[in-house]
Amino acid sequence: MTRRLKLGMVGGGEGAFIGAVHRIAARLDDDFELVAGALSSDAARAQSSADAIGLARSYADWREMAREEGVRADGIDAVAIVTPNHLHAPMAHAFMAAGIHVICDKPLAVSLDEGRALAQHARDANVVFALTHTYSGYPLVRHAREMVAAGELGEVRVVQVEYAQDWLAHPIEQGGADGRNRQASWRTDPALAGPAGCLGDIGTHAYQLAAFVGGMEPVAVAAELHTFVPGRRIDDHVQAMLRYANGARGMLWASQVASGAENALRLRVFGAKAGLAFDQEAPNELWFTPQGGEAQRLTRGRVTGAAAAHATRVPPGHPEGYLEAFAQLYRDAAAQIRARDMGVPPPPESTLLTTVDDGVAGLRFIEAVLASSAADGAWRALG
Template identity: 65%
Template sequence: MMGKKLKWGMVGGGQGAFIGAVHRMAARLDDRYELLAGALSSRPEKSAASAAEAGIASERSYLHWQEMAECEGALRRAGQGGIDVVSIVTPNHLHAPVASAFLAQGIHVICDKPLAISLAQAEMLQAQAARSGLVCVLTHTYTGYPMVRHARELVRQGAIGELRLLQVEYAQDWWAGGPAITGEGAWREDPAMAGPAGTLGDVGVHAYQLAAYVSGVEPSHLAAELSTFGHGRVLDDHVQVMLRYANGARGTLWASQVATGCENALTLRIYGTHAQLRFEQENPNELWLTPQGGAAQRLTRGRVQGQDALHATRIPAGHPEGYIEAFAQLYRDAADRIQAGGRGSTPEGLLPDFRDGVMGHRFIQAVLDSSHADSAWVSLA
């Protein structure tokens, strides 16, 4: 659904912030948003310079996100062009309070994960979002890939049979050595800003959400071990989890940011009674389907006919699409839903929302509880 561009604002994501630039590129790809307001940094000079660079007028560049929420809400109520939607790309501890402030002003929210820094905080925010009736999106980027959506559709069509085994891993090496993080990313090593989870909250929740998104089910119990290899590091940098499912299926989740030699190796393998599915994020334009007793089939973006994949496909087969396009798909789906009064053309469940955020925090809390109890089995109920 096309219409006027959405009036858009951003909190966080100023100069030097990787993810802020990604959000802006993604939003621009389908030309559905106009960036009009921002509180891009808590430092006045940097905030003003970042806003000017992003094309935001000086009178709509705010130093404090509280002021931005109040002013933009007032402009909306007065019919004077206040923003329709805000993107939140701050350190973790600000996600929930910023989202809550903008929801209170009737403004739709697109938020980075994790949703909050505790399960209780995430549940309170999700309840507020549900009461508001506003569109609330959580940017689990990898759900925007056409072949991830096709895998999800195949599972729901019964292509793999009943779930039997699941393996998901997310391996990086950027935290494998060297001194403590400095500069823009230093908050990642501060529990007051990052929350109680390091790698677990950064990429572990991505792996967990992807597994649940494609398989359609969450585990009932888990047993976990958190490790910290970095010298002097407070938060975890390596996660190992065993998973049990209600139907008797078993799974494993491994997330690490000290896996030497790994770049962004997010891999999902789902084994059913009839077939196996395998997706590798570093080769996102393909999906492998292997029937029991049959030959492996390489399915490629632009060639499969599933409606969920076609909905997220922009260009012909053989022209690679990647991370920015996947991110842009979330923005396009959000725009469709906002402009359609909360409905839109995206099927229910395809666009991750604050319910995914609560699910992620249930996982984080269960992993913390299990690891603290010497890897005892704990319930996710």
């Protein structure tokens, strides 16, 4: 058996939903063991969080952690960065400087310049830098990408992508009967989240999914950001029109005030020959409809195709979900890290892992949307 990789984590202490998700995902396929962490910026909380999960080495300070783990003989192979956005860049730089591979939450950073510097550093330091665009870990998302690339849709003409939630429909970041919602607080604070609210939090997921499956990024965007909730300091609604180099057209909608929506990330791609539809909330099926023809419900486990097979654990009809998609990123990161450490090319099936370059693309999109919205929706080229 290949040895388990040693993983560290920054952020993700008690009360932080995403930390537990990362830990399950890292563990699910048995490629990583979590051995070190700086789980909170609050020293006491960091220690109690580490104790709660039986963590071997707990640090009060992430800078110290990067330094020490970089020099220990049994130091971590990779670090998971699961903090508010503004810390992604400094943390990632510190761990890369220590020769440690990085698995980082999205959005990559709070500006395109920051993102580009990270990409450059990753190349210079020769580390693997995975970005957790979870939804690209779904087998059928990868299968959809493969179908588009194989020309099964014909030339792509239309992209429709949307990501709707409703949990920010009211000002829960401003307190209430239950106090301030921690998740909402940092996500709606520009100092922590960066200049993009809904746009950065879920709009980038929608953008990435469309680019990943469609196999192309738009060349220009006309967009409008909006804030529905009084007192909120950041956008909670994004609408945008897209133009692609091949003449395709698209629309992107992201909203955190769409009453009734849970986590409704949906993509449709229409080509000259056929269309595809994927709904993140029903990830074990993918709809394919030829022009003028009948819809086919492709299912995880029954579709043939290398990409989907690689990301599948259980037979058809045994649903996989969000945690398995997340675990897929960890599994692919592990494969890439092992290859990198051995100085060999990564296994081809691991290369659908989203990376720092996808993060840079997301930041290009964010900046173009911000610019277009500021210019009353005028078309803006993507960096």
